[in-house]
Amino acid sequence: MSARHLIIGFDGFDLAIVRDLGPGLLPHVHSVMARGAFSAQRSVEPPATLPNWTTFLTGVDPGRHGVFDFTTRHGYDVRFSGGSVREAPSVMSRLDALGLRCACLFFPATYPPEQLANGVFVSGWDAPVAFEADASFVWPPAMHASLVKRFGAQRFDDVDEFDADRPGWHAELPRALEERVGRKRDLAAWLLAGEQWDAFAIYFGESDTAAHYLYGLHDPRSPRHPSEHPGSGARPSGLARVYAALDRALGELLAAAGGEAGPGSVELTIVSDHGSGGSSDSVLYLNRALAEAGLLHFREAGVERQLVGRLKELALTRLSPALRERIFGLFGTALPSALESRARFGAIDFSRTLCFSDELNYMPAVHLNLAGREPGGIVTPTDVPRVRAQIEQALRALRDPLTGAPVVAAVHRREDLFQGPFVERAPDLLLELHLDRGYTYNLMPSASAPPGTGCFRRLAPDEWLGRKGRSLPGSHRPNGFFAAAGPRVSEAGEIDTHIADATATWLARMDVAVPPEFAGRVLYEALREVVGDEGSAVRALPVLPGTSRSSVRSAADEARIEARLRALGYVD
Incomplete structure (x- = not known):
């Protein structure tokens, strides 16, 4: 059996790293680039995991799908919500409604799984507190036992990222990630062998984990490179080993998807949600900076x-x-x-505070303490323009006392970045920070700063390798990776793309019209023939509800799907 369209998501996969590692270590990725189109794909702003993958899976702007972070904020409380608040359906569910056979595996922020009538949906990690994909993560639920029997439980904490302080942890990480890649590859290959799929999508998060923890060991120029660490001189580096494991998985899945017709028969899309780079040893406490400007009080x-x-x-x-x-x-x-x-x-003393930040390293942003929205808000609607201008002025004037360089490159108002009915879920102001000597600043919670610390400090050497919950030596970058190859893709070479373009182009290659609400464009410059919304498209996607409003299938529907899976050998 095979798949007409194979979509592979590599979290944090970065074109610069791919080029640096070269075709010798990554032969399959470079082969795809050589016979098709590729780019250092631009992310949704900010380059964070959940809004970008959700845009890719739905095709729409975050202002339309409503997912901006792992959490949603209610006044001064945050709730872990993941994809449960998504207001737009996935492309897979809309293709399923057309009668197409689709599989969607492991993508983040897809819990609960969408109830495909003709396919399989396995949710990925839904929030930082998710531990294991139990039966509620799998659709149809009857398939869960078969997956566990053949491949073991799909755990999200098999690598304990909160244990990174332990000696030897970083040396063990590459092997653990290689093994996880192998388990996902084997599960996907089993599904591919079972029948003909119209679209088959699988997510690998191991490239992101490797970059976050191993970039400082990989990059000898990093200000957080511990030259005396056992992993600092390893070649290939731990990061390179994980990229190589993903490359091998790509080759094997492409062969499995091609079946008897061969891998060249498959329409392939590889996409990442953002890129990866190194973190500086400089820390910024953003709420302390706002306090020094008189905008926040502790x-x-x-x-x-x-x-x-x-x-x-x-x-x-x-x-x-x-x-x-x-x-x-x-x-x-x-x-x-x-x-x-x-x-x-x-x-924070909100009775005297005009604005505040979550101080999230992957999403530098500022919220207004707005009267009528926040329980203790003091900024009236008529004061918003003045206060917003005051915040922007203070942020643009912020300089790193360690280097004298400006810190904030741009301050974006949310309505300038996003469009749609759920823009109000985004922070009021989103920040772009300059690089610090080529590396990203580390935002850390002001409440955790050592006594006597101002709004900046340098990390001590014993903090360089970091751990989850603290600063990590690898960080997100706004340009990631895109590549496409297949019968309908020309040898276009390097092009310019946005993550939403990848979705529109994938649909066009399936002869499905791109809906008007989609945020991306069809990359006609990368296609051999005119397809999609202006050419040979013959099908239109139906309108469906998002996760937050999706209906539950009847028991009869579930029984029918289970019987079909048993006939195909997916359920014991």
């Missing part, structure tokens, strides 16, 4: 403030993964959401 340090930070630290680093899972399982997302809310905002 409460007096008290027992509660110290206790919450300590509780979060203990929950993430001192509890075993099994105990963390058990505790969070008892409380759902309520406990981690409460801890996260207090850790972010518990130190």
